[in-house]
Amino acid sequence: MAGAGVVLARARTDADDRLIEADEPLAGLQRRCGGDLPGTVAVPALLEIVRKARRLGLKVARTIEALDGEETVRAWVEIDPEGDRGSGGCAISIGAWSTTPRATPSDEETEALRIAIDRAVAELSARLDPEQGVLTVDSAAPDLAALVRKMRNRPGTPWTDFVDLPDLSLHQPIHWRLVDGARCVVPGSQRGWTATLVPLGRPDPGSAGFELLLVADAPLPAAFPAAEERQPATPSFGREMTPVLRQPIARIIANAETIRSRLAGPLPEEYSNYAADIAAAGQHLLSLIEDLSDLEVVEAEDFRTAPDRIDLADVARRAVGILGVRARERGTRLEPPGDAVVVPATGEFRRVLQILLNLVGNAISYAPEGAIVRIEASTQGSLAKAVVIDDGPGIPADKIDRVFDKFERLGRGGDGGSGLGLYISRRLARAMGGDLTVDSDAGQGARFTLELPGAD
Template identity: 60%
Template sequence: MASEPIITARARTDADDNLIEAEEPLASFHLRAGGKLPGPIVTPALLELVRKARRSGKRLSRAIRAQDSQDRIATWVEVVPGRAGTIVNLSAWTVQDIPEPGRAADIDRLALVRHLAGLTARLDARQHLLAVDWTASDLDRVGEAMLTGVGQPWTDFVAIADNGGRSPVDWRMSDGARAEVSGSMRQWAVHLAPLGPGGTGSAGFELYLVPDQPLADDPPAPSRKPDRSAGIGRDIAPVLRQPVSRIIANAETIRSQLSGPLAEEYSNYAADIAAAGEHLLALIDDLTTLEMVEDEDFNPAPDHIDLADVARRAGGILGMRAKERGIILDFPKDAEKVPAIGEFRRTLQVLLNLVGNAIRYSPEGGQVWIRAVASGERAQVVVADQGEGLDADEQRRVFAKFERLGRSGDGGSGLGLYISRRLAEAMGGTLTVESARGQGARFTLDLPGGPDASG
């Protein structure tokens, strides 16, 4: 039977990423770090993970480190996104004294390992898998296998060099060893961080796989005609995403003044850096998706979905953004169901773009309506706003690539609606707009209806 991590503490956040409930010891740590209950999350690593889970709608887990004026803590965090925020589960909470200068090198080494790791896993005291997370694309195969094999020894999935195929009994035999991973041409170094009193691993381990070199770029396919723009998403995105993410994380650390007091103007400057980084990450994602939808071999994976449920999820994810501008989101009620055929992730992506635009262009204190309806053998979601609206010429241009209709300074790429229409069409649907100057806009996503859609 698979082992389960023992939950140390639970917490809950709202759609604004405020910590609204927290058990000990997280509650005391949060308060010592300058936070309030309820109030904004003040631990940057936790805030980053909560934001990522809420925006992606995916359950995420990883190890985080933080410190206040008294202690340096380490814990494994699992964030489960919900309709109105997230549930946070913490396990293996350990406390260390803030290291003296003589121990700083060991701490720095582990911090570097965490930064470079392509895969992170949480193990129990027997070195059996509890959870896994990875960022390296050449570890997709082993990462998926580990997720399926939770409860098994991690050595069932990673071949340690020169050990004759034996599973090590003592974790020290694996720490620092070289390893080969199925599906990856790179060599990997194994790093194990023991948890629990005295560093014995009595509370389990953190496993890190660190590559010996950066991931090589894929050579261009021989049949492909040379094109300066081809591969921009695939080639540039992996190179840019990690350093930009680090810039955002470091800027958030400075902005939150976790490392010490800071003049207000510098804190505001750090917030501007973080915001610019977020815009750049969004542009990177847009370019990656653009290349995907324009690939002649692109095919979504259609499935039976509930359009009303997808609409509710989009509204929940963007609730914080709407609240910041005093905008009310009116989305389908829990009991409403509208069966449709489409890929859940791509449909959610389209609705996030439509609802996000509606929030952006509605006046402060306004309202955005999201309606899901079945119409014969079709299923539809309508997103309506109270913005300035579009004239006939703007409606013809609004779905064009890089079209921003004269907008400037909002961080948009002009790709969102173009990509959304391509995704809708790839799923056998359409994306249309009805509008008039001064009367807002109504965007309609139309997809094939699912079973009982006409009833």
Template identity: 40%
Template sequence: MNAEANSAVPASARPAADPRRAVRLDRDGRLLHADARISELHHALGGEDGGVLALPRLLDLARHALRLGMRLSRPVTVFGPDVAIDLWCDCTSDAEGVDLLLSQWREQPLPEAAGAAPLPASVPAAENYVHLRVDPLGRILHVRSPLALPADWQAERVTLKPVGALIATEDGAPLVLADCHNGVRVRLVGDARCWTLHRSRDDAGAGWSLQLAEAPEPPQPEAATAPPPLFDGERLAHMFGSQIGPALRQPIGRIIANAETIGGRLEGPLRADYASYAGDIASAGRHLLALIDDLADLEAIEASGFSAAREPVDLADLGRRAAGLLALKAADRSIRIDRPAEDDSLPAIGEFRRVLQVLLNLLGNAINYAPDGSMIWLRLDDGPDWASVTVADQGPGLSDEEQQRLFNKWERLGRSGDGGSGLGLYISRRLALAMQGDLTVESAPGQGARFTLVLPKL
């Protein structure tokens, strides 16, 4: 297959550019300029004119770009009082501040914005309840209850207050959501009743959903029944992505965030060796999260009826995005990624996030196995009814026998030093096939490897 780029695609065949929103922050994170929608979200979350940006995920990415002094590109999900927004953020820093260019903007209402929802099945049936939504920073965004709540719980007094300032445990200590468990008894400020708390972590880090039911009478003893089995293998085999994975992500995410804060010396001076230890902890945490993601993806793709969305994608744009996400990892080993030119475009049919997932896996593998100071190429090609992107490296290459085993589940090919799961290429090829395409490899010992993702043409 020809690995040279082919960008001669008629303009009429290229997808229309999505609307972009510009944000300008100074070096302290204060908002200098933003479009009307960003300003609206900033003020809705308690931000002030000229104050620090009140969208914490965008603020963290901007500060990271300033610390590194380089351009960063990331997918980000931000949250307003009643909406979740998936977007792509390009950060460019300079001596005066940082510019954020936001694209791929997709809004969807949070559950409260779509109307009242019933209590979860885990909450005891009760006419007296309070439902709260709390953002990732632990601030109350929304309260719903059929009761007449005390004055302290009026909307203007509650919105954006820390949840611990208004809810306490039975012993009077401020509630800490990350450390409590379902069924804990709590009290509301200004209310004499006792409540039972049931909490759930929202997907993609949206915060928390809390249900407070008025504490019921102690349950009457029930007739003894046979205990459930200690190990239900069949049930566990189908609950990793929906229950076990999310439960693991929360504590690991907190470990990573705290380690990065320590390693980055954000709270003050620290000895270099301790900062290095913190960096090792954060790196190990990210490795564990990657393994969790692999296992969740494995469960999803092997489920009956799994399919990928069919939507227009631009392989050139996705190649540039993947290269941007891994630019720092490559720079650590002086590896240069030759990405498609900014004006290149190659339309195809696939699922945006799945194509990006495959390219990140291919580029990540190339960086892991390529020698320091080498080159990695991203090349485009197309035919009458197909389009492809190839990731080529200068690594040790693969024998014919290794190529036959490469896409097998759990296959490591003897490369145990990088701590990988042996699932990345297996998952990537299954995703390519689900998008009615394929993932192939060309290689020889000592001649590097060329992985090619082929998709139907737009």
């Protein structure tokens, strides 16, 4: 065996990828992996290359890894098809067999996996300020509808004021570590819930706020609420399909992240990359579903916002805080309005934040690495304005009139965008009595201006 030295074991498979003969130590590993002899190859990495060699009719040689109890097995294998493509089995030669203790994931890796899974299966997510006050909240679970309404009507209120924590007897302020993983009782919901708090900001965790996730301990009861009480007379994508699709897609993402991070055991790099692609595709699909749901909401004849007095500059600073990690990953510097800048405006806080997150997120995506994205906020007469300025390629003159069209993606391809973000953002701005406009020249970046009615 070239590159492997002495042959330690030989084996054979048939045309159905069943292991029909095997020497030790492969025979023992086959059984410990849950397979039989004869039986389908039970070592995943070996099965994959056996199938590839048989289908292509080509000899394949490489190192494989497999879990064997508390040990990791590494071996060099050569797979030699014994017939024409797909018509026969394969001869297997094994060399360089070695075992090492299975690596224990670090505390950081374990925590990252826990958060990734909770984020994927959570039925409520919210952004909190550094004092755990509610900034935005989103949920499609029918038994959380009343909770969401209360949170949205009282922005800035600690999230713990809206739920019961039966295992804790504490007073504000509550340190976030005490409520991370706490059992929650939500008024109006028959299900139990567990809270996950993800601290944002470095080097002091929580300095940029928190992400709150609520994970249910059981599926929604089929009888809650009665279908006639919660479904409209005509089919509704947002109300019917979004909750149905979110959970299975979220679980696909969570499982793919588990595989990608190798926390379930060693895995060749190519399979880890496959899992990363699956997770990314799942995230794109989930984003598209959320956009389509938002589209249905803003195009409804009875759509209304809940305007209140807000500080537009403060909302801009919060948007920058939320997107800070994403910007740093691309080497982009975000420059929000200064802390002393105050711009009173009239608008619905969470909708204004949604618009600015979309504008700043687009700017990060379009700007070259190392660029600067500035957010300016000011009062001009009776209007409050927030301007997002990027150093990206700009928008060609022949496309600028189509920027806010439905499904317009500005020529992007393959990035998973739906082309609905700017359309939805403008609809939201106009629903609040304002507008969203753009000024750009090709090669000179873009300036997106959000206008809202001012406030005294």
